[in-house]
Amino acid sequence: MARLLLTLLFLLLALLPPAASVSGSETPQYTTVHTESDFEVRHYRATVWMSAPSDDISFHVATKLGFHRLFQYLMGANLNSSRIRMTTPVLTSIVPGAGPLHSSAYFVRLYLPEKFQDSPPVPLPELNLHPDRWPSHCIAVRSFSGYARDNNVVEEAEKLALSLSHSPWANSTNYPSKNAYSIAQYNNPFRIIGRLNEVWFDVDCKSAGIEAY
Numbered sequence: 571m572a573r574l575l576l577t578l579l580f581l582l583l584a585l586l587p588p589a590a591s592v593s594g595s596e597t598p599q600y601t602t603v604h605t606e607s608d609f610e611v612r613h614y615r616a617t618v619w620m621s622a623p624s625d626d627i628s629f630h631v632a633t634k635l636g637f638h639r640l641f642q643y644l645m646g647a648n649l650n651s652s653r654i655r656m657t658t659p660v661l662t663s664i665v666p667g668a669g670p671l672h673s674s675a676y677f678v679r680l681y682l683p684e685k686f687q688d689s690p691p692v693p694l695p696e697l698n699l700h701p702d703r704w705p706s707h708c709i710a711v712r713s714f715s716g717y718a719r720d721n722n723v724v725e726e727a728e729k730l731a732l733s734l735s736h737s738p739w740a741n742s743t744n745y746p747s748k749n750a751y752s753i754a755q756y757n758n759p760f761r762i763i764g765r766l767n768e769v770w771f772d773v774d775c776k777s778a779g780i781e782a783y
Contacts, residue, residue, distance in 0.1 A: 636678025
């Protein structure tokens, strides 16, 4: 059954036009509140995401397996048997030291479409998924191309941290967050050129005079 679902997933993604995963999918709404040459700060409204926790020791494996569980949920593996449209991005949050033997733990998340924000369908228990309700908050974002892999996501996160340290947001990264950082992926696996990924850091809106609501 799992192999069949993966096959259906790859067929579905293969049929998507290259730009569909960016321009044709529903995404969480935000307002850009600050822009630099290599990053921007966005203010996201309160949102609900479905989350797949994973204690795999690899970012790539955790994302792949976590998304597999989320895809089953989208295809109707919930108590309502609801079919849910795919959204973007696929977001993998990294929590260093929270996994086995102090390794990193991962949470793979999908934003729920607007019609399910108030009342998310309950996932089947065997999927080990849970809704995450995010308050309105600010996120510093750095974009990068190519495929997001274990050997480059840490480097991209370090680049964003360095940029923030030389910006007006230098003192805003102590915002209380369970995640060290997150990686947002917007494209299907079959798109090779023009891929869009982002590193996300939670930052304190109030340090820049922005009131979260």
